[in-house]
Amino acid sequence: MASVNFANVSKTYDGTVSVVDNLNLDVREGEFLSMLGPSGSGKTTCLMMLAGFETATSGEIFLDGRPINRVAPQRRNIGMVFQNYALFPHMTVAENLAFPLQVRNISKADTAEKVKRALDMVELPHLGNRRPAQLSGGQQQRVAVARALVFDPKLVLMDEPLGALDKQLREQMQYEIKRIHERLGVTIVYVTHDQAEALTMSDTIAVFNFGKIQQLAKPDAVYETPSNSFVAQFIGENNVLPGTVTERDGDVCRVRIDNGDVLSALAVTKAAVGGATLLSLRPERIVVEPATEGPGQTVVGGEVVDQVYVGDHSRIQVRVFGKHEFVVKVQNASLRRTFRKGEPIRLGWQVGDCRALDEASGCGREAA
Known part of the structure; x- marks a missing residue:
């Protein structure tokens, strides 16, 4: 398990507009945290900075208390699952799973054992010799998840991993990923724009807009007790009425x-x-x-x-x-x-x- 800390992290591409604006966020060990928000809200940029594919303009990111801004992506020991699966088409499923182990100089015997365990974990033990093109979309996504977990990372990042699947398969994979998380206890940071997906899978949801976190809370709190108008309108369906406060009395106010x-x-x-x-x-x-x-x-x-x-x-x-x-x-x-x-x-x-x-x-x- 791993803990993550964003400390005053900002990101700008033009020196003027902040894609991420002074972000402070703690992800607890073993937590499943979803970054939820509309396109352009900064959630994917946060994930890419954590993975090492983008560099923070200011601030520091910590992994288990260690600053990682200047650590190369391959040295962060982070698993990554992409929306487009990113499987090697010329390799078999087993070879795809073995690749991250080979680059870490894991022995052949240990590699074979870890690949078998990963295939069992995603319930595809019989498909190790197939190539990605011979798999369904759901099977390819299971392989992508297995590859992210095969080398026992402390932290796994998932960037819209179910976006290419149809509704029924997407819902099935939501429960599969949640089941794997509960079994392994690995820390997962998950990016999505799908409200139902975030509510279903997460321990905690960070709702993003304009590079800032609008609310950070458990799924039921985000839905039932939105902290501001953006969260209320973005999460679920909502009736809204603009008005003016005419009276305040403790926890209740009167609005015209x-x-x-x-x-x-x-x-x-x-x-x-x-x-x-x-x-x-x-x-x-x-x-x-x-x-x-x-x-x-x-x-x-x-x-x-x-x-x-x-x-x-x-x-x-x-x-x-x-x-x-x-x-x-x-x-x-x-x-x-x-x-x-x-x-x-x-x-x-x-x-x-x-x-x-x-x-x-x-x-x-x-x-x-």
């Missing part, structure tokens, strides 16, 4: 939205009275036709725009507050009727499920 209505929300925002905020409400937290209106609950009226059947749930689009449209997700097992377009409807939610947020800003690791 643009049609003049005032709503209560959990005060995540740092904005004082008169400051701008963004209300965030997950579609699955909204109740259709709530039976009663009790303390700590908000109930509003709206008009049905559309209802779509999506297998296990239905999506109901509702116009509220005059012009805004909310998406509501309701499990079909509990939905007792179908709503017609233009029909009036009541929606309800708990005040604590509506969060008043700030715009995006950098932040540190949240408490476990």
